[in-house]
Amino acid sequence: MTKKPPTGTSPKQPVSRTERRGSRRCKITQLMRVRPSDPEKDDFEDMRGSVSVSRSGVFFQSSEPGYEVGMRLFVTMPYSQDPASMAREYLAEVVRRDVLPTGMFGIGIKILMEVGIRHSYNFGSANFR
Numbered sequence: 001m002t003k004k005p006p007t008g009t010s011p012k013q014p015v016s017r018t019e020r021r022g023s024r025r026c027k028i029t030q031l032m033r034v035r036p037s038d039p040e041k042d043d044f045e046d047m048r049g050s051v052s053v054s055r056s057g058v059f060f061q062s063s064e065p066g067y068e069v070g071m072r073l074f075v076t077m078p079y080s081q082d083p084a085s086m087a088r089e090y091l092a093e094v095v096r097r098d099v100l101p102t103g104m105f106g107i108g109i110k111i112l113m114e115v116g117i118r119h120s121y122n123f124g125s126a127n128f129r
Helices: none
Strands: 031-036 046-053 057-062 072-077 088-099 105-115
């Protein structure tokens, strides 16, 4: 014997959520150095591994309570103290802050632009003629 739904109702359809991300995420753990860019905010330096990364954003977990949605950050990734590392620094904005059941925070950041020093090489005052 099979159950039939009562007349006038339809079987439950799965609720579809619209994907809001512009690009796919990859679950990559990459060490990052995160610090506020605003000198008026409480200063902190957070060394964390990413949980997931996309072309324009990063999600990570932190115990640092100082993150706020809209806060601008300097993010160095992949972070290494090796002077020959390929680390790059970015300006980012906090777009998500979730309180996790573990007591930590889930932080989502959007990469706004790469910040860096443009090198101009000067090999002396040689006169070229």
